[in-house]
Amino acid sequence: MDYVIPRDENLPDLRVNIGSLEIANPVMTASGTFGYAREFENLMNLHRLGAVIVKGISLYPRAGNPPPRIVETACGMLNAIGLQNVGVDRFITEKMPYLHGLNVPVIVNILGDSLAEYEEITVRLAGVPGVSGIEVNISCPNVKKGGVAFGTDPIMAAAVTGAVKKKTDVPVMVKLSPNVSDITVIARAVEDAGADAISLINTLIGMAIDLPTRRPALANIIGGLSGPAIKPVALRMVYQVARVVSVPVIGIGGIESAEDALEFMLAGATAVQIGTANFINPRASEEVVEGIEAYAKAEKLLSIRSIIGGLRLE
Amino acid sequence: MSQYQEIATVARIEKFANKNFRLTLDCPQIAASAKPGQFVMIRTGIGKDPLLRRPFSVHQTSSGGRLQIYFKVVGRGTEILAQVKTDQEISVLGPLGRGFRLNVNAPAILIGGGLGIAPMLFLAKENCRLKRNCANDLVLLGAREKNEVEHLLDDFKRLGLRLLIATDDGSLGHHGLVTEILQSTILPPGCTVYTCGPEAMMAGVSRICQAQDIPCQVSVESVMACGMGACLGCSRPAKDGSYTHVCLNGPVYDAEDLLWTM
Ligand SMILES: Cc1cc2nc3c(=O)[nH]c(=O)nc-3n(C[C@H](O)[C@H](O)[C@H](O)COP(=O)(O)OP(=O)(O)OC[C@H]3O[C@@H](n4cnc5c(N)ncnc54)[C@H](O)[C@@H]3O)c2cc1C
Numbered sequence: 001m002d003y004v005i006p007r008d009e010n011l012p013d014l015r016v017n018i019g020s021l022e023i024a025n026p027v028m029t030a031s032g033t034f035g036y037a038r039e040f041e042n043l044m045n046l047h048r049l050g051a052v053i054v055k056g057i058s059l060y061p062r063a064g065n066p067p068p069r070i071v072e073t074a075c076g077m078l079n080a081i082g083l084q085n086v087g088v089d090r091f092i093t094e095k096m097p098y099l100h101g102l103n104v105p106v107i108v109n110i111l112g113d114s115l116a117e118y119e120e121i122t123v124r125l126a127g128v129p130g131v132s133g134i135e136v137n138i139s140c141p142n143v144k145k146g147g148v149a150f151g152t153d154p155i156m157a158a159a160v161t162g163a164v165k166k167k168t169d170v171p172v173m174v175k176l177s178p179n180v181s182d183i184t185v186i187a188r189a190v191e192d193a194g195a196d197a198i199s200l201i202n203t204l205i206g207m208a209i210d211l212p213t214r215r216p217a218l219a220n221i222i223g224g225l226s227g228p229a230i231k232p233v234a235l236r237m238v239y240q241v242a243r244v245v246s247v248p249v250i251g252i253g254g255i256e257s258a259e260d261a262l263e264f265m266l267a268g269a270t271a272v273q274i275g276t277a278n279f280i281n282p283r284a285s286e287e288v289v290e291g292i293e294a295y296a297k298a299e300k301l302l303s304i305r306s307i308i309g310g311l312r313l314e
Numbered sequence: 315m316s317q318y319q320e321i322a323t324v325a326r327i328e329k330f331a332n333k334n335f336r337l338t339l340d341c342p343q344i345a346a347s348a349k350p351g352q353f354v355m356i357r358t359g360i361g362k363d364p365l366l367r368r369p370f371s372v373h374q375t376s377s378g379g380r381l382q383i384y385f386k387v388v389g390r391g392t393e394i395l396a397q398v399k400t401d402q403e404i405s406v407l408g409p410l411g412r413g414f415r416l417n418v419n420a421p422a423i424l425i426g427g428g429l430g431i432a433p434m435l436f437l438a439k440e441n442c443r444l445k446r447n448c449a450n451d452l453v454l455l456g457a458r459e460k461n462e463v464e465h466l467l468d469d470f471k472r473l474g475l476r477l478l479i480a481t482d483d484g485s486l487g488h489h490g491l492v493t494e495i496l497q498s499t500i501l502p503p504g505c506t507v508y509t510c511g512p513e514a515m516m517a518g519v520s521r522i523c524q525a526q527d528i529p530c531q532v533s534v535e536s537v538m539a540c541g542m543g544a545c546l547g548c549s550r551p552a553k554d555g556s557y558t559h560v561c562l563n564g565p566v567y568d569a570e571d572l573l574w575t576m
């Protein structure tokens with residue numbers, strides 16, 4: 001579906017392209033940190049977003065992990081939500097109608113524990129009004145392969161990407177796990193398999209211990225680290241990946257402000273996602289849009305595209 | 315339901331016990347829409363550490379746009395909050411969650427323990443305002459020692475309801491637990507119990523209510539990142555085997571809908 005992107009000729013052009021999808025500005029909300037968008041409707045202007053990425057959806061509803069599921073750490077937080085979600089069918093009937101009404105592209109983040117599951121979710125999402133793209137979370141364990149995460153093996157990562165691509169017409173973004181020794185190998189593999197864009201990073205695996213009780217802070221013992229603490233790692237990975245792939249890269253990790261977002265774009269990101277910052281400041285993503293616009297104006301940029309990969313190395 | 319992210323100004327800070335503080339904030343939008351049992355998320359620092367907001371029950375509001383919280387220093391966030399100065403600005407998000415469902419046709423028994431006293435003042439005020447006469451209603455407050463509760467007593471007494479106190483060390487009122495008072499008091503027929511406090515106390519209260527077939531509403535806690543249903547971090551097991559999210563479905567529940575492990 002085409003979205004009407006209002007253009008004021010006096011304002012800088014913030015549009016960017018993710019495959020065949022044009023978005024009004026390079027700011028999206030990161031999966032799992034923005035609910036299904038409606039949670040934020042009283043607190044910000046949702047129409048200002050470049051795109052909304054919703055909580056990861058699986059084929060069947062998932063109950064998630066026992067509490068405690070979150071713990072704050074230095075400049076960040078660990079989470080082990082356990083991919084709780086309503087399942088693809090209820091997502092389509094209960095959440096999509098509202099999202100569709102927003103006039104903002106909706107990208108559905110999907111997850112599965114087998115190739116067949118990823119494929120089946122994609123089939124069910126095909127043709128659903130308002131779905132403008134799919135983001136494939138490959139940080140999940142592959143049950144058939146002894147629980148090794150799809151995203152840590154280039155062959156499995158490529159297989160998931162290919163399977164999803166075959167079943168849909170909308171752009172497919174593949175979201176990489178940073179918990180690998182060479183991120184560029186995985187990035188190349190998913191590009192070769194047909195990914196229209198690559199988003200990174202998902203959370204870094206971490207752990208926290210409560211000394212007084214000598215117990216792990218999370219019931220799941222380990223969890224995913226997010227927030228400002230991971231920004232340097234994310235920036236480095238975006239830089240490395242953007243140098244070796246030709247599809248758009250979407251930067252994620254600790255972005256709280258327009259300055260953070262612009263740094264990711266200089267490192268090679270075409271767009272960015274705002275995650276943990278939404279919890280602290282529900283207007284964070286809108287403020288990033290405003291800040292990027294102000295920067296482009298001040299720097300007299302005709303288009304924000306001109307700074308992508310513009311890092312000065314000499 | 316309206317929610318706001320408001321820059322509030324600190325109007326007053328009162329120190330009660332060693333670690334107990336009451337903060338009065340100029341926060342007109344949130345104050346005007348908050349209901350008893352709802353909470354706010356406060357940003358205690360301005361930098362990246364501590365990163366997340368901290369949840370606090372609304373203690374009371376005024377028609378002049380003020381909102382109070384009553385809190386105890388237990389860690390970094392509350393430590394920083396205890397050091398705010400008058401006129402300082404802090405970011406407040408709220409009102410959040412589902413508050414108490416007040417039944418104005420039933421005698422009310424309000425039971426607050428420790429920092430769980432905080433939301434009870436707001437509920438008591440609303441109860442007395444709506445009923446006009448609340449002489450039949452009862453407030454039971456429990457604390458470790460006198461200091462934690464005595465500074466709040468005038469605010470409750472002014473409302474005209476019956477007030478009974480229990481302290482762990484016997485420095486004020488009954489020497490022991492509030493649940494002991496609850497058990498030994500003859501309760502008005504058809505009453506509803508509203509409670510907030512330590513988990514063990516609420517489990518005890520809910521057991522007593524269940525045995526006597528008294529409807530009981532509890533306000534529970536959980537760790538929280540967003541406070542508004544976006545992160546799914548604040549899960550708590552419900553009676554039906556699913557997880558409920560305290561910031562959205564709670565913090566106030568019918569006691570019978572939750573799983574009590576104590
Ligand atoms: C809906 C709701 C309403 C609340 N209302 C009030 C209130 O009115 N007054 C008040 O004083 N507190 C209230 N709390 C608890 C308050 O949010 C915590 O005490 C606060 O977040 C601790 O922050 P900190 O940075 O000081 O401690 P941290 O550094 O985060 O933690 C320090 C220690 O305190 C413990 N702790 C952390 N969070 C809690 C918690 N939620 N309950 C008990 N222990 C905890 C931790 O396990 C740790 O051992 C409420 C919590 C919720 C969920």
Ligand SMILES: Cc1cc2nc3c(=O)[nH]c(=O)nc-3n(C[C@H](O)[C@H](O)[C@H](O)COP(=O)(O)O)c2cc1C
Pocket residue numbers: 030031032033055056079081083109137175201202203225226227228230252253254255273274275276277545546547
């Ligand atoms: C509570 C929470 C839940 C998340 N859930 C998902 C999810 O369902 N699918 C997914 O791909 N990423 C999920 N993520 C990862 C984020 O989308 C993002 O990649 C990560 O948090 C790093 O960005 P940040 O530092 O800006 O938060 C989640 C993150 C958090 C904090």
Ligand code: FES
Pocket residue numbers: 537538539540541542543544545546547548559560561562
């Ligand atoms: S605290 Fe985030 S969903 Fe409840």
